[in-house]
Structures are given as C-alpha cells and as structure tokens.
Amino acid sequence: MSERFFPDSMPRPLADAFSLPWWRAAAEHRLTVQRCTSCGRTRLPPAPLCPRCRSTASDWLEVPGRGELYTYTVVHRAIAAEQKLPFVIAVVALEGSGGVRMISNLVGAEPASLRIGMPVELVWEDMGPELAVPRFRPA
Amino acid sequence: MKERRAQLVGVGESAYARWGRIGEITEHELACQAIQRAVEDAGLQLDEVDGLASFAEDRNEAVFLAAELGLPRLRFANMVWMPGGGGGCAAVANAAMAVESGQAEVVVVYRSLCQGQFFRFGSAGRDASAGSDPRPPQVEPAQSFLLASMGFVMSYGLLMAAAAYALPTRRHMHLYGTTSAQLGMLAVTFREHASRNPRAVMGGRPMTLEDHQASPMIADPFHLFDCCLESDGACAVVVTTRERARDLAKPPVEVLASEQGAPRGYGFGPFTNANIADELYATGGSEEMAQRLWAKAGLRPSDVDVAQLYDHFTGCVLMQLEDFGFCQRGEGGPFIESGALAWKGGNLPTNTHGGSLSEAYIHGLNHVVEGVRSLRGESTSPVADAEVCLVTSAACVPSSALLLGRR
Numbered sequence: 001m002s003e004r005f006f007p008d009s010m011p012r013p014l015a016d017a018f019s020l021p022w023w024r025a026a027a028e029h030r031l032t033v034q035r036c037t038s039c040g041r042t043r044l045p046p047a048p049l050c051p052r053c054r055s056t057a058s059d060w061l062e063v064p065g066r067g068e069l070y071t072y073t074v075v076h077r078a079i080a081a082e083q084k085l086p087f088v089i090a091v092v093a094l095e096g097s098g099g100v101r102m103i104s105n106l107v108g109a110e111p112a113s114l115r116i117g118m119p120v121e122l123v124w125e126d127m128g129p130e131l132a133v134p135r136f137r138p139a
Numbered sequence: 140m141k142e143r144r145a146q147l148v149g150v151g152e153s154a155y156a157r158w159g160r161i162g163e164i165t166e167h168e169l170a171c172q173a174i175q176r177a178v179e180d181a182g183l184q185l186d187e188v189d190g191l192a193s194f195a196e197d198r199n200e201a202v203f204l205a206a207e208l209g210l211p212r213l214r215f216a217n218m219v220w221m222p223g224g225g226g227g228c229a230a231v232a233n234a235a236m237a238v239e240s241g242q243a244e245v246v247v248v249y250r251s252l253c254q255g256q257f258f259r260f261g262s263a264g265r266d267a268s269a270g271s272d273p274r275p276p277q278v279e280p281a282q283s284f285l286l287a288s289m290g291f292v293m294s295y296g297l298l299m300a301a302a303a304y305a306l307p308t309r310r311h312m313h314l315y316g317t318t319s320a321q322l323g324m325l326a327v328t329f330r331e332h333a334s335r336n337p338r339a340v341m342g343g344r345p346m347t348l349e350d351h352q353a354s355p356m357i358a359d360p361f362h363l364f365d366c367c368l369e370s371d372g373a374c375a376v377v378v379t380t381r382e383r384a385r386d387l388a389k390p391p392v393e394v395l396a397s398e399q400g401a402p403r404g405y406g407f408g409p410f411t412n413a414n415i416a417d418e419l420y421a422t423g424g425s426e427e428m429a430q431r432l433w434a435k436a437g438l439r440p441s442d443v444d445v446a447q448l449y450d451h452f453t454g455c456v457l458m459q460l461e462d463f464g465f466c467q468r469g470e471g472g473p474f475i476e477s478g479a480l481a482w483k484g485g486n487l488p489t490n491t492h493g494g495s496l497s498e499a500y501i502h503g504l505n506h507v508v509e510g511v512r513s514l515r516g517e518s519t520s521p522v523a524d525a526e527v528c529l530v531t532s533a534a535c536v537p538s539s540a541l542l543l544g545r546r
Contacts, residue, residue: 006296013290014281023278023290044414045291047284051404070413071313071420073305074359079261079298089297089358091306091413101413105295111359116313128275133294 005087005105005125005135009080013131018046025060026132029124032060033100042098063100065122066139067092070101074111086111092120092136105135113138145235146384146391147543149181149377150508155340155499158369159255166373170199170251171208173373181377182388183245188377190215190246192234194226194502194532199251215243221399221539222407223300224449224502227532229539231507232397234378244379250504251373259369261299288411300451301366302358303410304535308454309360311421315469319360322453323351325475326364326496329450332482333493335519340368341497365453367495374505392514395527395544396436400428401537408536422468423458423534433464436542440464443542444525445513446487447506450494455534463529463540482520491520503532507541514545 015023018034022045025032034046038055049056070091078085088106093099106114107123119139124132153169153176154161161169178185189212191201201216215237219226227250234246254260281287297303311317330346333339346364354363384391405424406412415424433439440463450456457471465487466474480489492498492509499505510530512518531540 008276010296011293011298012276012279013294014286015278015290016281016284016287019281019287019290020278045288045411071306071310073302073309073361074356075296075299075302076356077299077301077358079296083296086356087296089295089302089306103292103295103297103413116310128277131276131278135295 005107007080007082009082018048021060022046023131026134027130029132030062031065031122031134032062033094033097034058035061035098040098042100044100044102061097063094063097066095067120067136069106069114069116069118069120071116072106072114074114088114090120090136106137107135108137142382143239143241143380145238145378145394146381147231147376147394147511148379148384148387148389148391149177149179149183150375150511151176151180152338152374152505152508153372155338155370155372155501157340158259158371161253161371162255166251166253166256167199167203169253169373170204170249173251173375174204174208174247174249177247177375177377180389183377185209186211188245188247189213190217190234190237190243192217192230192246192248193250194219194230195222197250198257199249215246219399221537223533223536224451225533225536225538226399227503227507227539228397228530228541229399229532231376231378231394231541232399232539235394235397238378238380244383246378247375248378248504248507249373249375250502252501253371254369255371261301285407288407292411297410299358300410301361304452304455305358305361307409307421307458307535308452311454311458312360314421315472317457317472319352319362320348321472321475322360322365322457323348325453325456325480326351328480329490329494330497332491332520333497336492336498337519339493339498340370341493361452361454367451368497368500370499370501372499372501374501374508376504376507376511390515390545392511393544393546395438395542396432397539397541398428398432398435399537399539402427405537410536421458423455423462423538424536425459425462425531425534425538425540428538428540429463432540432542438527438542442527443487443529444527445491445522446489446529447491447510447513448489449503449506449531449533449538450490450496451533453496459531459534462534482522488520488522491518491522506530510541510543514543
C-alpha cells in the first residue's frame, strides 16, 4: 500500500512482553498466532497462560494470511484528525490458525460488496522500519 | 438476618445535559450533589452514610467524596472491576452485601460523568493541534495487560464503542435476519417514553422510524440514533437494611437477587476480543448470568413487570432480551417489532425513563434509579402495580444485573 491507511495522529500500537514477539514477527511480514506447546491450543492476543491446559510454554505458529470475514463494520465517523472515511473494521477467521480470529481492517473493498463469509487475504502496511500492520483485502 | 435484607431507599440526580454542557460545576461536585439528593429522598441524614460504592473508571474517589460531604466515618469504600457501565448493578449488589453483612449501615452508590471536563469517549486521545509524533512509528510499551490487548485493536482504528458493538450486531443480523428497522423501533420506543420524563435530555425531541433510518451512519449497522447519548450528569442510589428502612417515608425497594459475571474466555468482550466462543459472539454474553439470577430469585422472565435494560447501543439491548429469556435466541428483532417494550400496550415495558438512548448516559446507574421509581409508582411512565423490575448493567462486556421487588 503506497498510501497510509490511517493518519499519523492515530495512536501507536502498545505491547507488553507477551505481545512484543508478535509485533517483531509482523515487522518481518510474518503473521503469527501464539501456540501452547503443551496442548497445541492457539491464541491471540498473546497471553501468559494457555486457557485450556494452563501451561505457560508457547511458541509462534506462522499462518498463511488467508481467511474468512467473520463480521465487520463500516465506520463513517473519524476518531483522529484527517482520517479517510469510511473505513472497514473486520474480524477475520484465520486459515491454518487452529480457529483463531483477529481484528483488522479490510482495504480495497466496496462497503456494499462485503459479505460475512467472504474470503480475504493478507496485505502488509509498512508504517516504519520497525512496524508493519497486517490488513486484509478481498481474495 | 432478614432484618438486614438490603433495600434501596433513596434515589437522586443532578440535572442531565448534553456532553460538555456542564462546566460551571465540576464532575466531583456533581457527584456530591447527586449523593445529597438521594440521601434527602431517602429521608436520611448524610451523617448516617458510612459507605460509598462505585464502578470501573470512576474519577471521583470515595475517600475524597466522604471528606467533602463531611461523613463522620467511611467504613466501606468499594469499586467494581468491570469495564464501563458493566458494574453499575454490581456496585449496588456490593452495597447490598455490605449492609447485609454489617460492614456498613447506609451505602450510597454513585456515578458522575462530565465528558466535556476530561476527554470524550472514543476519541483517539491526541488532538490535531498536538501535532504528529516526530519519531518513526513503532510499538510502544504497554503499561498494563489491558493496554497490550488494546494494541490488537487500536492499530485498526477500533477505539469507538459504536464500532465495537456493531461487530456482534452485524453478525446477529447475518445469523438471524435482524434488521435496522427493528433496532430503530427500539430507539423510537424509548424516545416515546422519554417524552413524558422532564429529566430526559431528549424529552422534547420526538422521533419516528423514518428519523432513525435517515440519521447519519456512525458504524454500520448503527445509525446515530442507535447510539446512546453522551451526557453530563450524576445520579445516586441509597442502600440500607430493612430494619433502618422501616420508618422511612417512602416504600423501600428490595434487592431480590443480584448477579455479575462474564462467561469463559470473555475478557473485555468483543471490543478487544475477536475470539469469544462462536456461540457467544452474537449475544450479550449475559445468558449464564441471567440463568443464575432467575434461579436465585425463584423468578422467571414472565414475572417481570417492568425492565430497565442497559442501552448503550440498540443491538446490545436486543441481545440482552434473548440472553434473559424474554424471547428465543435470534427472535429479538421480531420481539421488538411486536411492540413488547412499549409503555403503551407492551408486555415488557422497558426503559420507562427513556434509557441511555433518550434520558441520559450516566453509565446506566440512572437505570437503577428508574427501577426504584418504577416500583414506587414514581415513574413518569408508570406501570400499574409493578412488583418486579429487572435492571441490567451493560451487555457485550462483563455485566451485572439486579432483580428488584416491592414487598
């Protein structure tokens, strides 16, 4: 994407020790989910314990960047100065993730053409040398 | 023990206004005003108040309020850990537990909100005049687990509650065929109730379904009139024991049952959590809690004479109607369409004050106030001989609820 999706006045992502590795992988254009190495359950956002087996052991599973639109909203109200409207917030069910969904944006889609269940694919937006944000477009 | 059963004996509020309109008096002073009025309504003296309770994100700390109000002692200062308005009924429940256990004798639950004096909910927090941060965009350290979770939300512009609750509502429409007109009818119904309520910010502003449909789109499927008001104001509720309530002027309202809760894996709800179980995603997340509430009180949905349901967004009320068993899952739209929620001719008159959609947005504590008034026969949309009132605090976030009764 050549043009920024959001203006610079939008807040920057915040991360703690659990989520920082996710953002580091994103900067290298790798979309990951956290995976419990004890029982295999996957999760996002990253968290200290597996909610199924309570193990603290985990690694990162890279996912292929395809998915399905689970739900969405077309936002018509700016929350930051000089924001382009409308924009789409989407919940994407990630293929190959063990059932993980993530909140993201849908780009390059006519709002009227959106349908829950439609296939979408990953597109990275490079925000700076150390920050890339995953968004999606119709596949 | 029966002599200590918790009763709601006083309610009060400041004037309600559109957000940013109350500037001559501080949010803190407004809290004091509401507490004083509620205590006066109860026929009690401030010197008898020995507890204060509130819920998430309250800027107005009980210890300071106690000092300013000149309370002789503060034995119970309590805060509920639930986001936004979800803890309103839970704060009343905590006050009830405090008086029933003997921890305190008279506890006042309060909420004061003056968004114009602080920041407006849903804004990005940095205004344009602040200029851009000169550093290259990067990940910043989060000061809490909640904020780290918000990193997976904020980066996509999900900062506004309307957009957050549009997500489960859109899915509900997809699954069950719920329509915007059905949501609109709910907003129109509450506006009609507000027309009789002199406290209601939108009291003089009648609304038709056409007005609703023509109102600007905020976050699809929510039009402007699907979203609650943004208000300045404060209200308070006084809780004491049955014994102390006996010789007060007004009839007490009893807390028949209270519950709070969130289902497994819910976290903050769909605002920050895209991974709520599929069967819970397009619900208010309150179904289990509702079942516990009915069982505790020994009551059923059909026993409710009047309901005050937290209405931050129309879609969230619809999902609560299903969660609490007033209709089947997926049937919320037709249930609203049937006119069930209307004061005139409805089986379940709901938000007789106009709710947060039309009276004021005081994080839903005004729904508890109206719950008390509706059982005392003081509502401006009175339900004759009402004996049982359901009050809820939020949906689609961890939430709480009360069943109130007139004995």
